[in-house]
Amino acid sequence: MADLEYSRADAVATIMLNRPERKNAFTLQMVRHWADALHEAAKDDQVRAVVVRGAGGAFCSGIDLDELTSVDPAPLSRRRMLTDEVHRVARALEALDKPVIAAVQGTAVGAGLDMALMCDIRLVGESARLSEGYIHAGLIPGDGGCLWLPRLVGVARALELLLTGDVVDGPRAERIGLANHCYPDGELLTRTYELAARLAALPPVAVGFIKRATYESLHLDARTHLNMIASHMAVVQSTEDSAATLAALRAKRKKGVKRSEPKLPE
Structure with missing residues (x-):
């Protein structure tokens, strides 16, 4: 099976991250396929809404750290790794006029959380564990966390979460506006696809x-x-x-x- 799977059922497309053994940490190749899937959804008139989810009880644990070891340590190469590769998904989402829902169970940390933040709507399971977390590695948010998080929870709370790297569970994510709704894990996908179908049925x-x-x-x-x-x-x-x-x-x-x-x- 592919590390990233794209499918369509009726008017709803699904992008599923499929590396459960690594909590769906993404590789640069996955990023390319992810962006390609979003471009495909944009072109397909049959697609009216998109769901992004992870396999195996996690959403995404960020970039696979093994990918970083292959990047030339020169500053320009490190910059291009983000601008030319990782940021492909953000640019594709920014250009997509169809609603995108992130269904988040389990882990969503670092760039994995950023990938959820850049979606239009976030539904989370009670098991969700959300954290920017970059600070614990001595890094800064590399995939838009400093842009999207303040828009959702306000500047002061965003700075608290960004600077501490604290973990937010599903119920708190809903309370502070980080998630639209929190559901029991067993209901999350059902609720997600119900909402996606409602949006897909609109003009x-x-x-x-x-x-x-x-x-x-x-x-x-x-x-x-x-x-x-x-x-x-x-x-x-x-x-x-x-x-x-x-x-x-x-x-x-x-x-x-x-x-x-x-x-x-x-």
């Missing part, structure tokens, strides 16, 4: 614009954001999905059908 153009506008809003002032949204709305309203959804809504209202409230996640 894809609107989903893509919402995701893109949300991330872009982090860098824009209010006036620029609202001008951008006005243009996005004009495009979305021109799609067949939008027309069909609005027509169905009008038909329900004409029949006096009470509009149901959206179901809140448990």
Whole structure:
């Protein structure tokens, strides 16, 4: 079996890290396949949502340390190992307008946690053990931890976690906003694929614009954001999905059908 497996069932694609004997520590070859899988999901119109998970009760323990021994110790070579290899996944995710869910059980440390942080939504099992951990090796977060963690938990709490390398369990991850939800381990994948299926059933153009506008809003002032949204709305309203959804809504209202409230996640 491959160290990284990509598959699709209906409208949901799955990227599974498959080195359970190493707690799914990734190699540089896995990173290339990981980025390729994300590019494939982006191109495939049948894919509406992506799930990232690990095999064997762990998510990812970061980069395989054996990989580091093969890197030329010159500073430029070490830099390129990140920019040209490891960061492929971050760049592919940044370009993907489809929702990506990380299902995290067990270990997610160092770059393994960073890989979960860069996904759009994180669902964790009660067994999850999350840590930036770089500080314990005398390193700095090399795969975006200093970027994504403050966005999720705030600067002060992020600095505490980054500087101490403390481990966060699943329930606490949900409490502090590091995870969207925490579930019993036996329910995690079921809940993950239920959410993925719900997202996959939504109008894809609107989903893509919402995701893109949300991330872009982090860098824009209010006036620029609202001008951008006005243009996005004009495009979305021109799609067949939008027309069909609005027509169905009008038909329900004409029949006096009470509009149901959206179901809140448990």
